[in-house]
Amino acid sequence: MTVIDNDHVVMPPAFAPPKHRPTGLAEMPPFVVQKTTTQRVMRRSLDLGIAVIALLVLAIPMLVIALAVKLTSPGSAFFTQDRAGAGGSTFKIFKFRTMAADTSSSLNSDSADLEAFVANDFKLAGNDPRITPIGKFLRRTSLDEVPQLVNVLLGDMSIVGVRPLFPEQLGQRSAYDQNLYAYMRPGLTGRWQVAGRSNIRDHERIMLDRDYLENWSVAMDLRLIAQTPRALLMPGAAR
Secondary structure: OOEEEOOEEEOOHHHOOOOOOOOOHHHOOOOOOOOOHHHHHHHHHHHHHHHHHHHHHHHHHHHHHHHHHHHHOOOOOEEEEEEEOHHHOEEEEEEEOOEOOOOHHHOOOOHHHHHHHHHOOOOOOOOOOOEOHHHHHHHHHOHHHOOHHHHHHHOOOEEEOEOOOOHHHHHOOOHHHHHHHHOOOEEEEOHHHHOOHHHOOHHHHHHHHHHHHHHOOHHHHHHHHHHHHHHHHOOOOOO
């Protein structure tokens, strides 16, 4: 049975990921930048420094958002999703809840909803009635993703990286692309974020991620971090 619980989707066998999983660095696509120990330390230090500072600065706003979500609709203020991580693993990504908690039953076994979700690049439409009013605001401003700073602290994600994908979504990629995505943690921001977020299609995001992996550097990460605030303010860039 297909189950869509709030924003959490479990695909039926037709959409399940293949058994192929990256097994070692020997399978690394030839153009992926091989990070030195110094680069890895710099990248992880950047992740931890930004995440700690951001969580301290945003602690009170996050509490306000959590209370707003909790008080305006029944259910938890947070939810988790399975996402594909580095090395072919999966992890739980944290977000603020943006959908009504009592709507999951209307989505169970609904093939039309599932097909629309997949056709829309594994996203619900922005005008979906199941999204709460506060949820629309959180999605539009990407504030629903702020809890992912905890994922950065845990080492599941980086501040900058490839787009976080559903395991089922990654499973639809070629073996080559699965290997490509396995060699860098997904990020809170990245090429796909500054290029337009929801305004670009899935195949365009793949090309942006490939370009990022081919040309990665700490300087590029810093540049993308600097460009992210402007991207977040772009009208209609997220939904």
